[in-house]
Amino acid sequence: xxxxxxxxxxxxxxxxxxxxxxxxxxxxxxxxxxxxxxxxxxxxxxxxxxxxxxxxxxxxxxxxxxxxxxxxxxxxxxxxxxxx
Amino acid sequence: xxxxxxxxxxxxxxxxxxxxxxxxxxxxxxxxxxxxxxxxxxxxxxxxxxxxxxxxxxxxxxxxxxxxxxxxxxxxxxxxxxxxxxxxxxxxxxxxxxxxxxxxxxxxxxxxxxxxxxxxxxxxxxxxxxxxxxxxxxxxxxxxxxxxxxxxxxxxxxxxxxxxxxxxxxxxxxxxxxxxxxxxxxxxxxxxxxxxxxxxxxxxxxxxxxxxxxxxxxxxxxxxxxx
Numbered sequence: 001x002x003x004x005x006x007x008x009x010x011x012x013x014x015x016x017x018x019x020x021x022x023x024x025x026x027x028x029x030x031x032x033x034x035x036x037x038x039x040x041x042x043x044x045x046x047x048x049x050x051x052x053x054x055x056x057x058x059x060x061x062x063x064x065x066x067x068x069x070x071x072x073x074x075x076x077x078x079x080x081x082x083x084x
Numbered sequence: 085x086x087x088x089x090x091x092x093x094x095x096x097x098x099x100x101x102x103x104x105x106x107x108x109x110x111x112x113x114x115x116x117x118x119x120x121x122x123x124x125x126x127x128x129x130x131x132x133x134x135x136x137x138x139x140x141x142x143x144x145x146x147x148x149x150x151x152x153x154x155x156x157x158x159x160x161x162x163x164x165x166x167x168x169x170x171x172x173x174x175x176x177x178x179x180x181x182x183x184x185x186x187x188x189x190x191x192x193x194x195x196x197x198x199x200x201x202x203x204x205x206x207x208x209x210x211x212x213x214x215x216x217x218x219x220x221x222x223x224x225x226x227x228x229x230x231x232x233x234x235x236x237x238x239x240x241x242x243x244x245x246x247x248x249x250x251x252x253x254x255x256x257x258x259x260x261x262x263x264x265x266x267x268x269x270x271x272x273x274x275x276x277x278x279x280x281x282x283x284x285x286x287x288x289x290x291x292x293x294x295x296x297x298x299x300x301x302x303x304x305x306x307x308x309x310x311x
Contacts, residue, residue, distance in 0.1 A: 049209035050135045053201070057217035062300055065224050069307045 005045055012038040023078050025071050033064035130273030130282035131206035139211065140285045140292075144267035147288075148252065151295055155249060158299040162238065165310040179229055187229030194222030202293030206282040212289040216296025223301035227308050238309070241302035248294035255287050 012035050019031035036059030043052035121134055121142065129137040139147055179187070201208075202215030259268030267284070274281035 050133075050211065050214065053210050053214040054217065057214060057221055058300075061221050062217060062224065062304070065221075066304060066307055069304070073310070 001045070005042065008038050008042055012042070025076055025078055026068065028078075029064055029067040029071065032067075033060050036060040036063070126276050129269060129285065130276055131285050132276050133206055133208065133211075135209070136206045136211050136285060136289065137282075140205075140288050141267070141269060144256070144288065147292070148256065148267075151249065151252065151292060154296065154299050155245065158245070158303050161303055162242075162306045165306045167310065184230050187225055191222050191226050191230070194225065195219055198222065198297065199293070202289050203286065204279070205289040205293075206285045207277065207279070212292025213296050215289075215293040216298075217300060219293070219297035220300035220304065223297075224304050227304065238302060238305055241298045241305060244298040245295055245302065248291045248298070251291040252288060252295070255284055255291065259284070 015031050015035040015038065019028045019035060022028040022031060036055055040052045040056035040060060043049075043055055121138055125134045125137045126132060129141045131137040131141070198215040198218035200215075201210040201218060202212045205211030205215070256267040259270055260266050262268060262270040267288070269283040269285070271283035271287075273283050276282075280286075
Protein backbone atom coordinates (compact mmCIF):
# COMPACT_ATOMS: atom_id res chain seq x y z
CA UNK A 1 0.00 0.00 0.00
CA UNK A 2 2.81 2.40 0.85
CA UNK A 3 4.40 1.74 -2.56
CA UNK A 4 1.13 2.69 -4.25
CA UNK A 5 1.04 5.91 -2.25
CA UNK A 6 4.60 6.77 -3.25
CA UNK A 7 3.79 6.12 -6.91
CA UNK A 8 0.68 8.30 -6.62
CA UNK A 9 2.67 11.14 -5.08
CA UNK A 10 5.17 11.05 -7.94
CA UNK A 11 2.41 10.94 -10.55
CA UNK A 12 0.82 13.90 -8.80
CA UNK A 13 4.11 15.83 -8.92
CA UNK A 14 4.39 15.15 -12.65
CA UNK A 15 0.83 16.41 -13.12
CA UNK A 16 1.50 19.55 -11.08
CA UNK A 17 4.64 20.40 -13.07
CA UNK A 18 2.80 19.69 -16.32
CA UNK A 19 -0.01 22.05 -15.29
CA UNK A 20 2.55 24.82 -14.94
CA UNK A 21 4.50 24.04 -18.10
CA UNK A 22 1.75 23.53 -20.68
CA UNK A 23 1.14 26.44 -23.01
CA UNK A 24 -2.25 25.12 -24.08
CA UNK A 25 -4.46 26.18 -21.19
CA UNK A 26 -6.99 23.41 -21.74
CA UNK A 27 -4.27 20.83 -21.19
CA UNK A 28 -3.05 22.72 -18.13
CA UNK A 29 -6.55 22.73 -16.61
CA UNK A 30 -6.94 19.01 -17.22
CA UNK A 31 -3.55 18.39 -15.59
CA UNK A 32 -4.64 20.45 -12.56
CA UNK A 33 -7.84 18.44 -12.32
CA UNK A 34 -5.77 15.28 -12.47
CA UNK A 35 -3.67 16.53 -9.53
CA UNK A 36 -6.87 17.10 -7.55
CA UNK A 37 -8.08 13.62 -8.41
CA UNK A 38 -4.85 11.99 -7.17
CA UNK A 39 -5.03 14.20 -4.06
CA UNK A 40 -8.54 12.87 -3.41
CA UNK A 41 -7.29 9.27 -3.65
CA UNK A 42 -4.43 10.09 -1.27
CA UNK A 43 -6.82 11.71 1.21
CA UNK A 44 -8.88 8.54 1.13
CA UNK A 45 -5.78 6.43 1.85
CA UNK A 46 -4.93 8.74 4.74
CA UNK A 47 -8.33 8.02 6.36
CA UNK A 48 -9.87 11.40 5.57
CA UNK A 49 -12.92 10.49 3.49
CA UNK A 50 -14.65 13.82 4.21
CA UNK A 51 -11.84 15.79 2.63
CA UNK A 52 -11.53 13.26 -0.17
CA UNK A 53 -15.16 13.80 -1.17
CA UNK A 54 -14.81 17.56 -1.13
CA UNK A 55 -11.58 17.43 -3.12
CA UNK A 56 -12.96 15.02 -5.71
CA UNK A 57 -16.20 16.92 -6.32
CA UNK A 58 -14.88 20.48 -6.14
CA UNK A 59 -11.26 20.15 -7.23
CA UNK A 60 -11.57 17.51 -9.89
CA UNK A 61 -15.01 18.30 -11.30
CA UNK A 62 -16.39 21.78 -10.65
CA UNK A 63 -13.17 23.81 -10.80
CA UNK A 64 -12.18 22.13 -14.05
CA UNK A 65 -15.62 22.87 -15.48
CA UNK A 66 -15.47 26.53 -14.44
CA UNK A 67 -11.98 26.92 -15.93
CA UNK A 68 -13.04 25.24 -19.16
CA UNK A 69 -16.01 27.61 -19.48
CA UNK A 70 -13.67 30.55 -18.84
CA UNK A 71 -11.17 29.30 -21.45
CA UNK A 72 -13.97 28.82 -23.96
CA UNK A 73 -14.92 32.48 -23.53
CA UNK A 74 -11.36 33.84 -23.68
CA UNK A 75 -8.26 32.47 -25.34
CA UNK A 76 -7.07 28.92 -25.41
CA UNK A 77 -3.31 29.28 -25.48
CA UNK A 78 -0.97 31.25 -23.29
CA UNK A 79 1.16 33.93 -24.88
CA UNK A 80 4.80 34.55 -24.07
CA UNK A 81 5.30 37.39 -21.66
CA UNK A 82 6.93 40.52 -22.94
CA UNK A 83 10.07 41.98 -21.42
CA UNK A 84 11.69 40.70 -18.23
CA UNK B 85 17.05 41.82 -11.12
CA UNK B 86 13.53 40.58 -10.54
CA UNK B 87 14.74 37.01 -10.50
CA UNK B 88 17.34 37.84 -7.86
CA UNK B 89 14.74 39.54 -5.68
CA UNK B 90 12.31 36.65 -5.95
CA UNK B 91 15.10 34.19 -5.19
CA UNK B 92 16.03 36.14 -2.05
CA UNK B 93 12.38 36.22 -0.99
CA UNK B 94 12.05 32.47 -1.46
CA UNK B 95 15.19 31.91 0.64
CA UNK B 96 13.79 34.13 3.41
CA UNK B 97 10.49 32.24 3.41
CA UNK B 98 12.27 28.88 3.45
CA UNK B 99 14.53 29.87 6.34
CA UNK B 100 11.57 31.23 8.29
CA UNK B 101 9.47 28.12 7.77
CA UNK B 102 12.37 25.83 8.59
CA UNK B 103 13.38 27.64 11.75
CA UNK B 104 9.82 27.81 13.07
CA UNK B 105 8.94 24.20 12.25
CA UNK B 106 12.29 22.67 13.31
CA UNK B 107 11.28 22.46 16.96
CA UNK B 108 8.18 20.39 16.26
CA UNK B 109 8.88 16.71 15.64
CA UNK B 110 7.12 15.37 12.56
CA UNK B 111 3.86 13.58 13.30
CA UNK B 112 4.01 14.08 17.06
CA UNK B 113 0.80 14.67 18.97
CA UNK B 114 1.41 18.08 20.44
CA UNK B 115 -2.16 19.24 20.76
CA UNK B 116 -4.47 17.77 23.33
CA UNK B 117 -7.63 19.11 21.70
CA UNK B 118 -7.70 16.14 19.32
CA UNK B 119 -7.94 13.64 22.16
CA UNK B 120 -10.63 15.79 23.76
CA UNK B 121 -12.77 15.69 20.62
CA UNK B 122 -12.27 11.97 20.12
CA UNK B 123 -13.11 11.16 23.75
CA UNK B 124 -16.04 13.50 24.29
CA UNK B 125 -17.36 14.18 20.78
CA UNK B 126 -20.07 11.53 20.65
CA UNK B 127 -21.14 12.15 24.23
CA UNK B 128 -21.37 15.91 23.91
CA UNK B 129 -22.81 16.33 20.42
CA UNK B 130 -24.41 12.97 19.60
CA UNK B 131 -22.82 12.89 16.15
CA UNK B 132 -20.88 9.73 15.30
CA UNK B 133 -18.89 11.53 12.61
CA UNK B 134 -16.39 13.49 14.70
CA UNK B 135 -15.47 15.71 11.75
CA UNK B 136 -19.08 16.86 11.55
CA UNK B 137 -19.29 17.49 15.27
CA UNK B 138 -16.20 19.71 15.02
CA UNK B 139 -17.31 21.53 11.87
CA UNK B 140 -20.91 22.22 12.90
CA UNK B 141 -20.88 22.18 16.66
CA UNK B 142 -17.51 22.96 18.24
CA UNK B 143 -16.47 25.27 15.39
CA UNK B 144 -19.91 26.17 14.09
CA UNK B 145 -19.27 29.89 14.05
CA UNK B 146 -16.24 29.41 11.79
CA UNK B 147 -18.44 27.42 9.44
CA UNK B 148 -20.84 30.36 9.26
CA UNK B 149 -17.90 32.53 8.23
CA UNK B 150 -16.84 29.97 5.63
CA UNK B 151 -20.32 29.88 4.14
CA UNK B 152 -20.36 33.68 4.12
CA UNK B 153 -17.13 33.75 2.12
CA UNK B 154 -18.69 31.46 -0.49
CA UNK B 155 -21.79 33.65 -0.53
CA UNK B 156 -19.71 36.79 -1.14
CA UNK B 157 -17.75 35.06 -3.90
CA UNK B 158 -20.96 34.02 -5.62
CA UNK B 159 -22.54 37.46 -5.28
CA UNK B 160 -19.37 39.15 -6.53
CA UNK B 161 -19.18 36.88 -9.55
CA UNK B 162 -22.79 37.58 -10.50
CA UNK B 163 -22.19 41.31 -10.02
CA UNK B 164 -19.20 41.18 -12.37
CA UNK B 165 -20.89 39.01 -14.96
CA UNK B 166 -24.34 40.60 -14.78
CA UNK B 167 -25.82 41.80 -18.04
CA UNK B 168 -29.12 43.51 -18.23
CA UNK B 169 -29.81 42.75 -21.83
CA UNK B 170 -29.42 39.19 -23.00
CA UNK B 171 -27.68 39.38 -26.34
CA UNK B 172 -28.43 36.91 -29.03
CA UNK B 173 -25.94 34.15 -29.11
CA UNK B 174 -25.41 31.79 -31.92
CA UNK B 175 -27.56 28.72 -32.03
CA UNK B 176 -26.04 25.67 -30.45
CA UNK B 177 -26.38 22.19 -31.71
CA UNK B 178 -29.12 20.20 -30.00
CA UNK B 179 -27.84 17.32 -27.90
CA UNK B 180 -28.51 13.87 -29.25
CA UNK B 181 -31.30 11.65 -27.97
CA UNK B 182 -28.96 9.37 -26.03
CA UNK B 183 -27.22 12.26 -24.29
CA UNK B 184 -30.53 13.99 -23.55
CA UNK B 185 -32.18 10.89 -22.10
CA UNK B 186 -29.13 9.81 -20.12
CA UNK B 187 -28.75 13.26 -18.64
CA UNK B 188 -32.44 13.45 -17.71
CA UNK B 189 -32.11 10.01 -16.12
CA UNK B 190 -28.95 10.79 -14.13
CA UNK B 191 -29.90 14.23 -12.84
CA UNK B 192 -32.42 13.11 -10.14
CA UNK B 193 -30.09 10.32 -9.05
CA UNK B 194 -27.25 12.80 -8.54
CA UNK B 195 -29.59 15.07 -6.57
CA UNK B 196 -30.66 12.10 -4.43
CA UNK B 197 -27.05 11.13 -3.75
CA UNK B 198 -26.09 14.68 -2.80
CA UNK B 199 -29.08 14.98 -0.47
CA UNK B 200 -28.21 11.63 1.09
CA UNK B 201 -24.71 12.87 1.80
CA UNK B 202 -25.77 16.03 3.56
CA UNK B 203 -28.71 14.51 5.43
CA UNK B 204 -26.45 11.74 6.77
CA UNK B 205 -23.62 14.16 7.50
CA UNK B 206 -23.60 13.36 11.21
CA UNK B 207 -23.44 9.59 10.65
CA UNK B 208 -21.23 8.94 7.63
CA UNK B 209 -18.38 10.80 5.96
CA UNK B 210 -19.49 13.87 4.09
CA UNK B 211 -21.75 16.74 4.91
CA UNK B 212 -23.17 19.98 3.65
CA UNK B 213 -20.21 21.10 1.60
CA UNK B 214 -19.64 17.76 -0.10
CA UNK B 215 -23.34 17.14 -0.73
CA UNK B 216 -23.78 20.66 -2.06
CA UNK B 217 -20.85 20.24 -4.43
CA UNK B 218 -22.33 16.98 -5.74
CA UNK B 219 -25.69 18.68 -6.31
CA UNK B 220 -23.93 21.50 -8.16
CA UNK B 221 -22.20 18.94 -10.39
CA UNK B 222 -25.65 17.55 -11.20
CA UNK B 223 -26.71 21.02 -12.36
CA UNK B 224 -23.49 21.22 -14.39
CA UNK B 225 -24.49 17.98 -16.11
CA UNK B 226 -27.88 19.39 -17.07
CA UNK B 227 -26.27 22.55 -18.43
CA UNK B 228 -23.93 20.45 -20.55
CA UNK B 229 -26.43 17.86 -21.63
CA UNK B 230 -30.12 18.58 -21.55
CA UNK B 231 -31.05 22.18 -20.87
CA UNK B 232 -28.39 23.49 -23.17
CA UNK B 233 -26.11 26.44 -22.46
CA UNK B 234 -28.98 28.85 -22.02
CA UNK B 235 -28.84 28.40 -18.27
CA UNK B 236 -31.51 28.60 -15.62
CA UNK B 237 -33.13 31.68 -14.15
CA UNK B 238 -30.53 32.98 -11.72
CA UNK B 239 -33.09 34.29 -9.23
CA UNK B 240 -34.05 30.77 -8.24
CA UNK B 241 -30.51 30.06 -7.12
CA UNK B 242 -30.29 33.35 -5.28
CA UNK B 243 -33.59 32.77 -3.45
CA UNK B 244 -32.62 29.24 -2.35
CA UNK B 245 -29.24 30.50 -1.23
CA UNK B 246 -30.64 33.35 0.83
CA UNK B 247 -33.35 31.25 2.47
CA UNK B 248 -30.94 28.49 3.48
CA UNK B 249 -28.40 31.00 4.79
CA UNK B 250 -31.19 32.58 6.80
CA UNK B 251 -32.18 29.14 8.14
CA UNK B 252 -28.61 28.59 9.38
CA UNK B 253 -28.56 31.92 11.19
CA UNK B 254 -32.04 31.41 12.66
CA UNK B 255 -31.11 27.97 14.01
CA UNK B 256 -28.00 29.49 15.56
CA UNK B 257 -29.91 32.42 17.07
CA UNK B 258 -32.48 30.06 18.61
CA UNK B 259 -29.52 28.49 20.39
CA UNK B 260 -28.68 31.95 21.72
CA UNK B 261 -32.25 32.18 22.98
CA UNK B 262 -32.39 28.75 24.63
CA UNK B 263 -28.87 28.03 25.78
CA UNK B 264 -27.14 31.35 26.01
CA UNK B 265 -24.68 31.07 23.12
CA UNK B 266 -24.79 30.96 19.34
CA UNK B 267 -25.43 27.50 17.82
CA UNK B 268 -26.19 25.92 21.20
CA UNK B 269 -27.38 22.35 20.64
CA UNK B 270 -30.85 22.75 22.12
CA UNK B 271 -32.64 19.82 20.48
CA UNK B 272 -32.49 16.36 22.13
CA UNK B 273 -29.33 14.47 21.19
CA UNK B 274 -31.06 11.11 20.81
CA UNK B 275 -29.28 7.79 20.39
CA UNK B 276 -26.02 7.96 18.42
CA UNK B 277 -25.99 6.19 15.03
CA UNK B 278 -29.64 7.00 14.35
CA UNK B 279 -30.82 9.39 11.67
CA UNK B 280 -32.75 11.56 14.10
CA UNK B 281 -29.96 12.28 16.52
CA UNK B 282 -27.33 14.91 17.26
CA UNK B 283 -29.79 17.76 17.83
CA UNK B 284 -29.36 20.69 15.47
CA UNK B 285 -26.42 19.25 13.50
CA UNK B 286 -28.59 17.68 10.74
CA UNK B 287 -30.65 20.89 10.45
CA UNK B 288 -27.56 23.03 10.05
CA UNK B 289 -26.02 20.63 7.57
CA UNK B 290 -29.19 20.53 5.47
CA UNK B 291 -29.14 24.33 5.37
CA UNK B 292 -25.44 24.31 4.40
CA UNK B 293 -26.10 21.68 1.73
CA UNK B 294 -28.81 23.77 0.07
CA UNK B 295 -26.69 26.89 0.37
CA UNK B 296 -23.49 25.46 -1.06
CA UNK B 297 -25.36 23.62 -3.81
CA UNK B 298 -27.23 26.70 -4.96
CA UNK B 299 -24.13 28.89 -4.67
CA UNK B 300 -21.85 26.73 -6.80
CA UNK B 301 -24.63 25.93 -9.27
CA UNK B 302 -25.33 29.67 -9.45
CA UNK B 303 -21.65 30.41 -10.14
CA UNK B 304 -21.59 27.89 -13.00
CA UNK B 305 -24.91 29.22 -14.28
CA UNK B 306 -23.58 32.79 -14.31
CA UNK B 307 -20.44 31.65 -16.13
CA UNK B 308 -22.51 29.80 -18.71
CA UNK B 309 -24.94 32.65 -19.30
CA UNK B 310 -22.41 35.44 -19.60
CA UNK B 311 -21.87 36.25 -23.24
